Amino acid sequence: MRVREEQIRLDCDKSYPCPVCRRGNLNAITLTEAWGCNDCQEIFEQKTANTIKKLTAPYPHQASWQWTGKSWERQRPQMKPDRVRRAIGAIALITLIWLALTALELVNIPLKIGVAALILIVLTIMWIGLRR
Ligand SMILES: [Zn+2]
Numbered sequence: 671m672r673v674r675e676e677q678i679r680l681d682c683d684k685s686y687p688c689p690v691c692r693r694g695n696l697n698a699i700t701l702t703e704a705w706g707c708n709d710c711q712e713i714f715e716q717k718t719a720n721t722i723k724k725l726t727a728p729y730p731h732q733a734s735w736q737w738t739g740k741s742w743e744r745q746r747p748q749m750k751p752d753r754v755r756r757a758i759g760a761i762a763l764i765t766l767i768w769l770a771l772t773a774l775e776l777v778n779i780p781l782k783i784g785v786a787a788l789i790l791i792v793l794t795i796m797w798i799g800l801r802r
Pocket of ligand 1: 707
């Protein structure tokens with residue numbers, strides 16, 4: 671169960687166990703909204719009242735943790751709606767191609783003509799999709 675943010679807040683005057691190395695302690699870095707580990711030197715950005723995000727990782731899905739009051743809970747990166755839409759589109763396209771190839775086998779259309787028709791269909795779908 672996710673802990674409600676209003677209940678537990680990170681206190682700048684306290685230190686917390688490091689979620690990465692689990693040996694060191696996180697302390698607030700003065701005049702910033704960041705926390706640093708005194709063991710592994712990892713730096714975390716404070717996202718919300720009780721959530722921190724690893725600052726040094728350059729990838730879009732940076733690791734983040736939520737303080738539950740006793741320990742850190744790893745948070746899963748959330749997929750952007752745009753990526754979900756693209757993933758669904760790719761799956762639909764693969765399914766369509768597979769169904770079309772299966773249909774070609776059933777009606778005995780020569781493979782060259784079938785593949786050419788399929789490429790034409792896919793290009794038409796992509797053209798329609800790009801027009802929006
Ligand atoms: Zn550490």
